[in-house]
Amino acid sequence: MIPEQSRFETDPEEILEELPFPEGWEVDTPDASDPAVVARLHHLLRAHERHGRGWAGASMDDVLVEVSEHGLLTRENVIVRDNEGVIQAWGSVHDRASGRMLYSHVVSRELSAPLAKKCSDVLFEWAEGQARAVGEKRGLPEQQIDTGSFEDDDRQSSWLQMAGFRKVRTWWQMSRPVDLGEERSLVPDPDEWEAKGVRFRLVDREGGALPDEGDLHAVHDVLEAAFVDHFNSFEESFAEFLHRLREDPGHRWNHWWLAELVADVPDGVAAPEGRHPAVGALIGTVSENVSGPDSSYVSYIGVVEAARGRGVAKGLLRTVIADAAKRGRTSVGLEVDATSSTGANDLYSHMGWKTRYVTCSWHKDVPVAE
Structure with missing residues (x-):
């Protein structure tokens, strides 16, 4: 559930007792209402991306998701300022789900190696303190810190x-071009179509308002079931799930699809009264591009085990490609586990996705009691 108050320690000085910096350096929390602060964080994040993968993609909205007051029930941030007040490092934590805390670690590329390492050490110390704080509030003996790096x-x-930290996984960040002419008709209608006993449709919305709550629960239930045996799966409540996805700058309700069985329903697949059983779901987002057409991105795609092998995943992917073509978008991106046991990477490659760059997941388990 979304907490009424943050589970994090809001004062960095409660965690960081001694600082290894020259005189005049200090730690602070970023003021999201100050345009200069947001602009500097944006600069640091984009420099981090350029160094790691060759180009920058972060927007101002990506920064605001982390530091704005709206997100501070589940997030906390720290910054390091030099003796001239310039922000040289930024750490961000996200209380994602019980037992899993996401962590972002950004240090200026303009610092000397010794100073950059000192900034890094302070950010790690702060992150571990936050892991203990959130783990204690959740009543856990141990809290995982989940962070990443470009390969x-x-x-x-x-x-x-x-x-x-230990490196635990490698991820392929893939992209696929979209043929704006041919692929508009890849499916009869990306809003709703049917093939081989499976109906693919957008979540229901009445008059452009919020989606049907039953459909949203169906998406959540499908994804929880589809990923229960996957790497680093943590149960996420319905409230946490919606809150997190709606924070994404690229969130759009008209990019949420369900796949339902309308014929040949196998044993063990049930549905609420009056509904067809939902067996697949895809959540897409918009990736804005200031220098060209926007792209679509597959944030989540999942199929319940009992319905695998019926073309559900392929149908959902064809749907999001056709939708992208209809909207004039020239590519569709996604992420896949490089060691996936489901064969997802083979499906994506077969359907035209290619790896643009590679990222790695790193974990550290922090005992909550000191």
Whole structure:
């Protein structure tokens, strides 16, 4: 459930007792109402991306998701300022689900190596303190910190190793071009179509208002069931799920699809009275591009085990491609586990997706009691 108050420690000085910096350096929390602060964080994040993968994609909205007052029930931030008041490092934590805390770690590329390492050490110390705080509030003996790096970012990888993190997974960040002419008709209508006993449709909305709550629960239930045996799966409540996805700058209700069985329903697949059983779901978002057409992105796609092998995943992917073509978008992106046991990476490659860059997941389990 979404807490009424943050589970994090809001004062960084309660965690960081001694600072290893030159005189005049300090730690602080960012003021999201100050345009200069947001602009500097945006600059640091984009420089981090350019160094790690060769180009920057972060928008101002991506920064505001982390630091704005709206998100601070489930997020907390810290910054390091030099003796001239310039922000040189930024850490962000996200209370994602019980037992799983996401962590972002950004240090200026303009600092000398010794100063950059000191900033890194302070951010890690703060993140571990936050892990203990949120874990204690959730009543856990141990709290996982889940963070990431670009595969080719040697500085970040070495810092993570020295801080006691272990690399646990590799992810392919894939993209697929969209043929705006031919692929508009890839499916009869991306809003709703049917094939081989499976109906693919947008979640119901009346008069452009919020979606039908039953459909939203169906999407959540399908994804929870589809990923229960997947790597690092943590149960996420319906309220946490909706709150988090609606924070995404690219969130659009008209990018949420369900796949329902309307014929040949196998044993063990049930549905609420008056509804067809939902067996697949896809949540898409918009990736805005200031220098060209926007792209679509597959944030989540899942199929329940009992319905696999019936073309549900392929049908959902064809739907989001046709929708992108209809909207004039020239590509569709997604992320896949490089060691996926479901064969998802083979399906994506077969349907035209290619890897643009690679990221890695790093974990550290922090005992809640000191």
